[in-house]
Amino acid sequence: xxxxxxxxxxxxxxxxxxxxxxxxxxxxxxxxxxxxxxxxxxxxxxxxxxxxxxxxxxxxxxxxxxxxxxxxxxxxxxxxxxxxxxxxxxxxxxxxxxxxxxxxxxxxxxxxxxxxxxxxxxxxxxxxxxxxxxxxxxxxxxxxxxxxxxxxxxxxxxxxxxxxxxxxxxxxxxxxxxxxxxxxxxxxxxxxxxxxxxxxxxxxxxxxxxxxxxxxxxxxxxxxxxxxxxxxxxxxxxxxxxxxxxxxxxxxxxxxxxxxxxxxxxxxxxxxxxxxxxxxxxxxxxxxxxxxxxxxxxxxxxxxxxxxxxxxxxxxxxxxxxxxxxxxxxxxxxxxxxxxxxxxxxxxxxxxxxxxxxxxxxxxxxxxxxxxxxxxxxxxxxxxxxxxxxxxxxxxxxxxxxxxxxxxxx
Numbered sequence: 001x002x003x004x005x006x007x008x009x010x011x012x013x014x015x016x017x018x019x020x021x022x023x024x025x026x027x028x029x030x031x032x033x034x035x036x037x038x039x040x041x042x043x044x045x046x047x048x049x050x051x052x053x054x055x056x057x058x059x060x061x062x063x064x065x066x067x068x069x070x071x072x073x074x075x076x077x078x079x080x081x082x083x084x085x086x087x088x089x090x091x092x093x094x095x096x097x098x099x100x101x102x103x104x105x106x107x108x109x110x111x112x113x114x115x116x117x118x119x120x121x122x123x124x125x126x127x128x129x130x131x132x133x134x135x136x137x138x139x140x141x142x143x144x145x146x147x148x149x150x151x152x153x154x155x156x157x158x159x160x161x162x163x164x165x166x167x168x169x170x171x172x173x174x175x176x177x178x179x180x181x182x183x184x185x186x187x188x189x190x191x192x193x194x195x196x197x198x199x200x201x202x203x204x205x206x207x208x209x210x211x212x213x214x215x216x217x218x219x220x221x222x223x224x225x226x227x228x229x230x231x232x233x234x235x236x237x238x239x240x241x242x243x244x245x246x247x248x249x250x251x252x253x254x255x256x257x258x259x260x261x262x263x264x265x266x267x268x269x270x271x272x273x274x275x276x277x278x279x280x281x282x283x284x285x286x287x288x289x290x291x292x293x294x295x296x297x298x299x300x301x302x303x304x305x306x307x308x309x310x311x312x313x314x315x316x317x318x319x320x321x322x323x324x325x326x327x328x329x330x331x332x333x334x335x336x337x338x339x340x341x342x343x344x345x346x347x348x349x350x351x352x353x354x355x356x357x358x359x360x361x362x363x364x365x366x367x368x369x370x371x372x373x374x375x376x377x378x379x380x381x382x383x384x385x386x387x388x389x390x391x392x393x394x395x396x397x398x399x400x401x402x403x404x405x406x407x408x409x410x
Contacts, residue, residue: 002171002172002173002174002176003079003172004079004172004173004174006079006080006172007077007078007079007095007173008077008078008079009075009076009077010076010077010078010092010148011072011076012068012071012072012076012148013068014064014068014308018308019064019065022058022274022307023059025273025274025275026055026058026059026274026275027059029055029273029274029275031048031051031052031275032048034047034048037049042283042286042287045279045283046278046279046282046283046286050282051275051278051279051282053296054278054282054296054299054300055274055275055278057296057300058274058278058300058304061296062296062297062300062304064300064301064304064308067297067300067301067304071117071120071301074094074096074120074123075094075095075096075098076092076093076094076095076116077092077093077095078090078091078092078093078148078149079091079093079169079172079173081165081168081169081172082168083144083157083161083164083165083168084164085154085156085161086152086153086154086156086157086161089144089149089150089152089165090149090150091141091142091144091149091150091165091169092116092141092142092147092148092149092310093116093139093140093141093142093169094116094119094120094123094138094139094140095137095138095139095140095173096123096127096138097127097135097137097138098137099137100127100135100136100137102135103127103134103135103136103137104134104135104136104137104179104394104404105136105137105139105170105175105177105178105179105404106126106136106137106138106139106178106179106180106181106390107139107140107141107166107169107170107178107179107180107181107193108122108138108139108140108180108181108182108186108379109141109143109162109166109180109181109182109185109186109189109190110140110142110143110146110182110183110184110185110186111182111183111184111185111186111187111188112146112184112185112259112316112317112319112320113280113281113284113285113302113306113316114183114184114186114377115142115146115147115302115305115306116140116141116142116147116305117301117302117305118302118377118379118380119138119140119379119380121379121380121383122379122380122383122386122387123138124383125383125384125387125388126138126387126390126391129391132395132396133391133395134391134394134395136390136394139169139170139173139175141165141166141169143162143165143185143189143316143319144157144161144162144165145157145311145315145316145318145319146309146311146315146316147305147309147310148309148310149310149311150310150311151310151311151312151315152315152318152322155322156322156325156326157318157319157322158319158322158323158325158326158330159185159188159189159192159319159322159323159326159334160192160323160326160330160334161322162185162189162319163189163192163193163196163334166180166189166193167193167196167197167201167202170201171201176201177200177201177203177404178201178202178203178404179202179203179204179205179206179394179400179403179404180193180194180202180204180205180206181205181206181207181208181390182207182208183207183208183209183376183377183378183379184209184376185319186207187207187208187209187210187211188211188323190205190206190207191205191207191211191334191335191338191362191363192334192335193205194338194340194342194363195333195334195335195336195338195340195363196333196334198338198339198340199339199340202340203340203341203400203403203404204340204341204342204343204393204394204400204403205338205340205341205342205343205363206342206343206344206345206367206389206390206393207342207343207344207345207362208344208345208346208347208350208378208379208386209346209347209350209351209352209376210344210346210352210354210358210359210362211335211352211362212352212354212358212359212361212362213245213249213352213354213358214354214358215228215354215355215357215358216228216357216358216360216361220361221360221361224357224360224361227357227360228355228357228358231357234355237348237370237372238355240348240353241346241348241353241354241355242353242354242355244348244349244351244353245351245352245353245354248351248352252287252351255280255283255284256320259317259318259319259320259321260320260321260324261321263314263317263318263320263321264314266280266314266317267312267313267314267317268314270306270313270314270317271312271313271314274303274307277303277306277307277313278299278303281302281303281306282299282303284376285299285302285377288349288350288351288375288376288377289349289375289376289377289381290347290348290349290373290374290375290381291349292375292377292380292381337361337362337363337364338362338363338364339363339364340363340364341364341366341399341400341403342362342363342364342365342366342367343365343366343367343368343369343389343390343393343399343400344356344359344362344365344367344368344369345369345371345378345385345386345389346368346369346370346371347371347373347374347375347376347378347381347382348371348372348373348374348375349373349374349375349376350374350375350376350378351376356368356370366393366399366400367389367392367393367398367399369389371385
């Protein structure tokens with residue numbers, strides 16, 4: 001299936017007409033009233049003073065063309081990828097060190113409200129090595145419905161189809177064997193890839209959050225249930241993580257239910273109103289990070305990629321709806337315990353901070369790391385830390401050293 005010649009260099013180039021239209025939309029913004037004017041109080045959602053400041057800057061200060069130019073310094077491409085039952089999609093992807101010698105092919109998969117942009121900080125740490133450290137040849141696709149990839153035109157394009165697209169992209173680029181990393185939806189897609197294409201193609205996987213929010217069940221996972229019972233009392237950090245996870249499930253999960261049940265309803269707001277989109281995404285950037293010092297330019301670049309996306313911001317939400325309705329046989333296979341060697345990195349301000357043992361029913365974890373700071377967007381918040389975990393996993397003496405055959409030294 002290798003057909004890398006079909007790849008075309010891609011340059012982000014949003015027209016002046018679209019930028020002007022955005023500014024007109026921002027100029028006409030109507031803001032809600034607010035009970036609290038304290039910009040440090042997010043209990044009701046993004047504070048009005050912060051939203052007013054960001055909207056004004058987006059309209060009169062933020063330079064999308066400068067952000068665009070910085071993004072275009074990273075080599076990126078598009079390539080047609082066929083997905084069974086859905087035809088051909090034009091897939092956008094970053095490929096910063098194409099053809100790197102002795103590098104491990106690494107597919108990195110984002111989620112919502114992320115994009116290819118959240119991996120841009122980690123490219124440097126993963127493509128440079130100190131001493132015997134491994135390096136990686138990185139491919140970062142925009143998922144279908146996100147960024148500058150096409151969107152699906154028919155119902156049913158679930159996380160399982162996203163995994164198929166990612167796998168076929170790697171084959172088309174000539175990587176018959178590769179490793180994969182992801183968080184958020186990328187975690188789920190990584191797990192599906194590990195279950196579906198191991199060992200012939202996917203040789204190892206790494207995730208930076210878990211989908212397990214409850215302890216292992218005796219009836220479903222007796223071994224991990226026993227491990228959890230014998231490990232002793234939970235530490236203070238683990239108790240704090242459980243509390244954060246429970247709070248997220250009870251107070252922070254509403255967006256997920258909206259996306260799963262009525263994505264088109266919120267879609268009218270975030271596609272028609274850039275202020276609505278900003279509020280919807282900003283809430284997560286603040287709540288899911290560990291006191292990360294967001295700059296206005298970072299926030300607005302992040303959100304602008306959604307606003308200027310090829311398919312529209314609404315397309316990104318449908319992944320929740322379609323995945324919830326995926327066939328049971330796909331779910332049973334894709335979410336089963338994975339034999340594939342896996343690593344996991346835990347960060348204390350993620351949305352699911354359950355004890356590491358709770359994640360073990362996901363698969364064959366050969367590396368488990370628990371960090372003292374960081375949140376949901378690990379590749380953006382803690383790029384050196386996440387890169388270090390990946391390098392430790394694949395370096396000489398690491399648990400999966402040499403897992404990708406045919407690479408000198410690996």
